[in-house]
Amino acid sequence: KQEVTQIPAALSVPEGENLVLNCSFTDSAIYNLQWFRQDPGKGLTSLLLIQSSQREQTSGRLNASLDKSSGRSTLYIAASQPGDSATYLCAVRDAGNMLTFGGGTRLMVKP
Amino acid sequence: KAGVTQTPRYLIKTRGQQVTLSCSPISGHRSVSWYQQTPGQGLQFLFEYFSETQRNKGNFPGRFSGRQFSNSRSEMNVSTLELGDSALYLCASSPAPKGNQETQYFGPGTRLLVL
Numbered sequence: 001k002q003e004v005t006q007i008p009a010a011l012s013v014p015e016g017e018n019l020v021l022n023c024s025f026t027d028s029a030i031y032n033l034q035w036f037r038q039d040p041g042k043g044l045t046s047l048l049l050i051q052s053s054q055r056e057q058t059s060g061r062l063n064a065s066l067d068k069s070s071g072r073s074t075l076y077i078a079a080s081q082p083g084d085s086a087t088y089l090c091a092v093r094d095a096g097n098m099l100t101f102g103g104g105t106r107l108m109v110k111p
Numbered sequence: 112k113a114g115v116t117q118t119p120r121y122l123i124k125t126r127g128q129q130v131t132l133s134c135s136p137i138s139g140h141r142s143v144s145w146y147q148q149t150p151g152q153g154l155q156f157l158f159e160y161f162s163e164t165q166r167n168k169g170n171f172p173g174r175f176s177g178r179q180f181s182n183s184r185s186e187m188n189v190s191t192l193e194l195g196d197s198a199l200y201l202c203a204s205s206p207a208p209k210g211n212q213e214t215q216y217f218g219p220g221t222r223l224l225v226l
Contacts, residue, residue: 041222
Protein backbone atom coordinates (compact mmCIF):
# COMPACT_ATOMS: atom_id res chain seq x y z
CA LYS A 1 0.00 0.00 0.00
CA GLN A 2 1.34 3.40 -1.02
CA GLU A 3 2.19 5.78 1.79
CA VAL A 4 3.11 9.41 1.28
CA THR A 5 4.85 11.49 3.93
CA GLN A 6 5.48 15.22 3.96
CA ILE A 7 8.06 16.98 6.06
CA PRO A 8 7.85 19.39 7.75
CA ALA A 9 4.21 19.42 8.84
CA ALA A 10 4.38 23.17 9.38
CA LEU A 11 6.80 25.90 8.42
CA SER A 12 6.99 29.60 9.20
CA VAL A 13 9.42 31.80 7.27
CA PRO A 14 9.98 35.53 6.72
CA GLU A 15 9.03 37.03 3.40
CA GLY A 16 11.68 36.73 0.70
CA GLU A 17 13.18 33.47 1.91
CA ASN A 18 13.70 30.51 -0.41
CA LEU A 19 12.28 27.29 0.96
CA VAL A 20 12.01 23.57 0.26
CA LEU A 21 9.12 21.26 1.04
CA ASN A 22 9.73 17.52 1.08
CA CYS A 23 7.60 14.58 0.02
CA SER A 24 8.47 10.90 0.18
CA PHE A 25 6.55 7.85 -1.02
CA THR A 26 7.01 4.15 -0.39
CA ASP A 27 6.12 2.55 -3.74
CA SER A 28 8.07 3.83 -6.74
CA ALA A 29 5.59 2.36 -9.26
CA ILE A 30 3.83 5.64 -9.89
CA TYR A 31 2.43 7.32 -12.99
CA ASN A 32 3.04 10.84 -11.82
CA LEU A 33 3.34 13.10 -8.81
CA GLN A 34 1.45 16.32 -8.26
CA TRP A 35 1.89 19.23 -5.94
CA PHE A 36 -1.26 21.04 -4.85
CA ARG A 37 -2.01 24.12 -2.86
CA GLN A 38 -5.00 24.36 -0.54
CA ASP A 39 -6.21 27.57 1.09
CA PRO A 40 -8.22 27.25 4.33
CA GLY A 41 -11.65 25.74 3.74
CA LYS A 42 -11.13 25.59 0.00
CA GLY A 43 -10.50 22.98 -2.65
CA LEU A 44 -7.15 22.07 -4.15
CA THR A 45 -5.31 23.97 -6.84
CA SER A 46 -2.83 22.00 -8.94
CA LEU A 47 0.62 23.62 -8.98
CA LEU A 48 2.89 21.20 -10.80
CA LEU A 49 2.58 17.74 -12.33
CA ILE A 50 5.70 15.64 -12.85
CA GLN A 51 5.40 12.55 -14.96
CA SER A 52 7.23 9.43 -13.82
CA SER A 53 9.74 9.82 -16.67
CA GLN A 54 10.57 13.42 -15.76
CA ARG A 55 13.02 14.79 -13.22
CA GLU A 56 11.58 18.25 -12.63
CA GLN A 57 8.99 20.83 -13.58
CA THR A 58 9.02 24.59 -13.17
CA SER A 59 6.30 27.19 -13.01
CA GLY A 60 7.24 30.74 -12.12
CA ARG A 61 8.82 30.76 -8.66
CA LEU A 62 8.04 27.08 -8.14
CA ASN A 63 10.26 24.15 -9.02
CA ALA A 64 9.42 20.54 -8.27
CA SER A 65 11.83 17.64 -8.60
CA LEU A 66 11.20 13.91 -8.64
CA ASP A 67 13.58 11.07 -7.82
CA LYS A 68 11.39 8.05 -8.41
CA SER A 69 14.01 5.47 -7.48
CA SER A 70 14.49 6.92 -4.01
CA GLY A 71 10.81 7.79 -3.60
CA ARG A 72 11.33 11.51 -3.08
CA SER A 73 10.10 14.80 -4.40
CA THR A 74 10.83 18.37 -3.37
CA LEU A 75 8.96 21.59 -4.02
CA TYR A 76 11.21 24.64 -4.09
CA ILE A 77 9.61 28.06 -3.63
CA ALA A 78 11.82 31.01 -4.47
CA ALA A 79 11.50 34.46 -2.90
CA SER A 80 8.47 33.53 -0.79
CA GLN A 81 5.59 36.01 -0.40
CA PRO A 82 2.77 36.29 2.16
CA GLY A 83 0.36 35.18 -0.57
CA ASP A 84 2.16 31.83 -0.65
CA SER A 85 0.77 31.05 2.79
CA ALA A 86 -1.32 27.89 2.41
CA THR A 87 -1.14 24.14 2.88
CA TYR A 88 0.91 22.34 0.25
CA LEU A 89 0.04 18.75 -0.56
CA CYS A 90 1.85 16.23 -2.67
CA ALA A 91 0.05 13.28 -4.21
CA VAL A 92 1.18 10.30 -6.25
CA ARG A 93 -0.93 8.64 -8.89
CA ASP A 94 -0.70 4.88 -9.29
CA ALA A 95 -1.80 2.53 -12.05
CA GLY A 96 -5.37 2.60 -10.78
CA ASN A 97 -5.60 6.35 -11.28
CA MET A 98 -5.93 6.78 -7.55
CA LEU A 99 -4.23 9.73 -5.92
CA THR A 100 -2.57 9.04 -2.56
CA PHE A 101 -1.95 12.23 -0.63
CA GLY A 102 0.59 13.22 1.97
CA GLY A 103 -0.48 14.95 5.15
CA GLY A 104 0.56 18.34 3.82
CA THR A 105 2.90 21.10 4.90
CA ARG A 106 1.24 24.18 6.37
CA LEU A 107 3.27 27.20 5.25
CA MET A 108 3.11 30.65 6.80
CA VAL A 109 5.10 33.46 5.17
CA LYS A 110 5.37 36.48 7.44
CA PRO A 111 5.54 39.99 5.98
CA LYS B 112 -14.35 26.86 -19.31
CA ALA B 113 -16.20 26.53 -16.03
CA GLY B 114 -14.40 24.61 -13.30
CA VAL B 115 -15.61 21.67 -11.28
CA THR B 116 -18.73 22.58 -9.34
CA GLN B 117 -20.05 20.91 -6.24
CA THR B 118 -23.41 21.29 -4.54
CA PRO B 119 -24.32 21.97 -1.89
CA ARG B 120 -21.30 23.79 -0.44
CA TYR B 121 -22.35 23.27 3.17
CA LEU B 122 -24.60 20.73 4.77
CA ILE B 123 -25.67 19.89 8.31
CA LYS B 124 -27.21 16.52 9.05
CA THR B 125 -27.89 14.41 12.13
CA ARG B 126 -26.68 10.92 12.88
CA GLY B 127 -28.60 8.20 11.08
CA GLN B 128 -29.69 10.40 8.19
CA GLN B 129 -28.45 10.00 4.65
CA VAL B 130 -26.97 12.61 2.34
CA THR B 131 -26.40 13.03 -1.39
CA LEU B 132 -23.63 15.27 -2.77
CA SER B 133 -23.37 16.35 -6.37
CA CYS B 134 -20.41 17.07 -8.64
CA SER B 135 -20.38 18.51 -12.15
CA PRO B 136 -17.02 17.99 -13.87
CA ILE B 137 -15.32 20.32 -16.30
CA SER B 138 -16.98 20.14 -19.70
CA GLY B 139 -15.44 17.29 -21.70
CA HIS B 140 -14.00 15.52 -18.67
CA ARG B 141 -15.26 11.97 -18.30
CA SER B 142 -13.48 10.82 -15.15
CA VAL B 143 -14.72 11.89 -11.73
CA SER B 144 -13.07 11.00 -8.43
CA TRP B 145 -14.25 11.64 -4.88
CA TYR B 146 -12.09 12.28 -1.81
CA GLN B 147 -12.80 12.77 1.88
CA GLN B 148 -10.69 15.22 3.86
CA THR B 149 -10.64 15.22 7.67
CA PRO B 150 -8.16 16.77 10.11
CA GLY B 151 -7.25 13.35 11.48
CA GLN B 152 -6.98 11.23 8.33
CA GLY B 153 -6.11 13.86 5.74
CA LEU B 154 -7.23 13.36 2.16
CA GLN B 155 -8.45 9.86 1.36
CA PHE B 156 -9.66 8.44 -1.94
CA LEU B 157 -13.28 7.29 -1.99
CA PHE B 158 -13.96 6.17 -5.56
CA GLU B 159 -13.56 6.99 -9.23
CA TYR B 160 -16.08 6.84 -12.04
CA PHE B 161 -15.56 6.80 -15.77
CA SER B 162 -18.28 6.37 -18.37
CA GLU B 163 -20.87 5.63 -15.67
CA THR B 164 -18.77 2.77 -14.28
CA GLN B 165 -16.97 2.66 -10.96
CA ARG B 166 -13.35 1.92 -11.80
CA ASN B 167 -11.74 2.16 -8.41
CA LYS B 168 -12.80 2.20 -4.79
CA GLY B 169 -10.97 3.24 -1.67
CA ASN B 170 -11.14 1.63 1.73
CA PHE B 171 -14.49 2.95 2.93
CA PRO B 172 -17.55 1.07 4.22
CA GLY B 173 -20.49 0.25 2.01
CA ARG B 174 -22.43 3.19 3.46
CA PHE B 175 -20.48 5.29 0.96
CA SER B 176 -21.68 4.87 -2.60
CA GLY B 177 -21.70 6.82 -5.80
CA ARG B 178 -22.83 6.92 -9.36
CA GLN B 179 -22.14 8.75 -12.58
CA PHE B 180 -24.64 9.85 -15.18
CA SER B 181 -24.35 9.86 -18.96
CA ASN B 182 -23.44 13.56 -18.91
CA SER B 183 -20.49 12.71 -16.56
CA ARG B 184 -22.10 14.42 -13.57
CA SER B 185 -21.61 12.37 -10.44
CA GLU B 186 -23.30 11.95 -7.09
CA MET B 187 -22.10 10.34 -3.92
CA ASN B 188 -24.37 9.10 -1.19
CA VAL B 189 -23.64 8.39 2.44
CA SER B 190 -26.28 6.44 4.34
CA THR B 191 -26.73 6.09 8.09
CA LEU B 192 -24.48 9.05 8.85
CA GLU B 193 -22.02 8.86 11.72
CA LEU B 194 -20.30 11.69 13.56
CA GLY B 195 -17.01 10.63 11.95
CA ASP B 196 -18.40 11.33 8.48
CA SER B 197 -18.06 15.06 9.17
CA ALA B 198 -15.54 16.15 6.57
CA LEU B 199 -14.83 18.15 3.46
CA TYR B 200 -15.82 16.04 0.45
CA LEU B 201 -13.87 16.92 -2.67
CA CYS B 202 -14.63 15.98 -6.23
CA ALA B 203 -12.00 16.00 -8.98
CA SER B 204 -12.31 15.57 -12.72
CA SER B 205 -9.91 14.68 -15.49
CA PRO B 206 -10.35 14.00 -19.20
CA ALA B 207 -9.72 10.26 -18.91
CA PRO B 208 -8.61 7.89 -16.18
CA LYS B 209 -5.35 6.59 -17.52
CA GLY B 210 -3.62 9.60 -18.99
CA ASN B 211 -0.41 10.08 -17.05
CA GLN B 212 -0.01 13.56 -18.48
CA GLU B 213 -3.29 14.76 -17.10
CA THR B 214 -3.86 16.52 -13.86
CA GLN B 215 -6.97 16.26 -11.76
CA TYR B 216 -8.96 19.43 -11.27
CA PHE B 217 -10.64 19.80 -7.92
CA GLY B 218 -13.90 21.46 -6.99
CA PRO B 219 -14.33 23.68 -3.92
CA GLY B 220 -15.77 20.82 -1.89
CA THR B 221 -18.88 20.18 0.18
CA ARG B 222 -18.43 20.63 3.91
CA LEU B 223 -20.61 18.13 5.77
CA LEU B 224 -21.25 18.42 9.48
CA VAL B 225 -22.95 15.52 11.23
CA LEU B 226 -24.51 16.32 14.61
